[in-house]
Amino acid sequence: MEPQVTLGYYSDRMTAAKKTYIPFLWILLAGAGTLACVESHQAAPVPRVSLAASTWRLQPYQPESPAGELLKRPSYALEFLNDSTFLFRLDGALVHGRYAYDLERNSMQFRELAWVKNGCCASDYSHALVEALQAVSKGFLEKSHLRLRGEKTEMRFKPMYL
Numbered sequence: 001m002e003p004q005v006t007l008g009y010y011s012d013r014m015t016a017a018k019k020t021y022i023p024f025l026w027i028l029l030a031g032a033g034t035l036a037c038v039e040s041h042q043a044a045p046v047p048r049v050s051l052a053a054s055t056w057r058l059q060p061y062q063p064e065s066p067a068g069e070l071l072k073r074p075s076y077a078l079e080f081l082n083d084s085t086f087l088f089r090l091d092g093a094l095v096h097g098r099y100a101y102d103l104e105r106n107s108m109q110f111r112e113l114a115w116v117k118n119g120c121c122a123s124d125y126s127h128a129l130v131e132a133l134q135a136v137s138k139g140f141l142e143k144s145h146l147r148l149r150g151e152k153t154e155m156r157f158k159p160m161y162l
Helices: 009-040 066-072 124-134
Strands: 054-059 077-080 085-089 094-102 107-117 136-142 145-150 154-161
Touching: 085 107, 085 124, 107 124, 124 136, 124 154
Parallel strands: none
Antiparallel strands: 054 077, 054 154, 077 085, 085 094, 094 107, 107 136, 136 145, 145 154
């Protein structure tokens, strides 16, 4: 039988350390690699767009359409007071309410609309605009215009004050 050669006390401790720490190091490296991959694949945050303190003038979408009569009428303006409240200035009338805008989904909703003044004396066209505003479900900011759409509604606004 051949004699076994041992390298001593420190060699045995190194072998025990390898058995204990190497699996731990592999787990640590795998976790760090996974974390790096997850962080690099996260979607970039979408910048928050606020309509607060802006005023938009209603524009005819197509001059040939009935909305073309806007050219002969006074200005209709949609004013966003803050991130949840708006005013809709019509011909001698004023409507206020609340709105919610989500840029990621291009969704926009107007709710709790109430006539502030002259709601009884507003034109039929003003009443139709308010009904159209209540039907809005989507809002887009494109080429310096605000476009609002619903199932049977499409309105376009040009900025007055931003």
